Ligand SMILES: Nc1ncnc2c1ncn2[C@@H]1O[C@H](COP(=O)(O)OP(=O)(O)OP(=O)(O)O)[C@@H](O)[C@H]1O
């Protein structure tokens with residue numbers, strides 16, 4: 001099976017060299033655990049180091065703010081966009097009925113999953129995308145009460161992503177300590193891999209950890225790995241490194 005290098009320092013060797021090509025990975029964690037940075041690093045390094053065009057669907061944060069925030073890591077998204085190596089799809093404010101100023105966005109007249117999927121397929125063809133991120137599933141605006149509807153939508157999403165052939169990360173939010181991996185409790189079953197980010201208590205870098213909960217067709221690490229957000233993005237450490245320091 002072909003592997004897609006993750007672009008996250010230290011992660012590839014924990015998953016036999018990368019994500020299984022063409023599959024979907026769920027990235028979950030509480031707020032502020034680094035889901036957006038992780039996902040953008042996957043897309044940015046994918047384009048920069050591996051020459052793989054990527055699509056970033058942002059449903060929470062406005063593209064303008066993301067571009068601004070990641071400059072700190074030395075990631076110049078505008079440049080990648082100009083080179084057609086990155087396309088951001090803006091669904092962040094369509095839900096509010098406000099038109100986006102982005103090149104590709106959801107119409108302010110209404111947001112729905114089918115429109116988004118059509119847009120994803122169109123852009124995938126146009127730039128030859130190999131990587132895709134949807135940040136985040138809860139922001140799709142699915143109704144928590146209607147469990148079968150949620151399951152259907154998430155299934156449809158993962159099925160269509162598989163059809164397009166891209167290797168994707170979808171993010172979801174969970175409360176720290178919750179015994180499910182996505183907000184709706186169904187996401188983890190339709191994806192091929194689950195990575196969970198934790199951020200405990202106050203302060204220092206060593207409070208951040210990453211755990212690979214599942215990765216189909218992969219012999220993966222089962223440890224809780226310390227991670228760090230550095231000026232070059234997220235770095236995953238081996239468990240032993242942590243012990244050496246103490
Ligand atoms: N340059 C940096 N150096 C170190 N830590 C940083 C840096 N930039 C951001 N962070 C940390 O990363 C967090 C934001 O990460 P990110 O936006 O990826 O989280 P998230 O999981 O997407 O959160 P949300 O659920 O709110 O969308 C900040 O709260 C901060 O703790």
Ligand SMILES: [Mg+2]
Pocket residue numbers: 035036060135
């Ligand atoms: Mg985020």
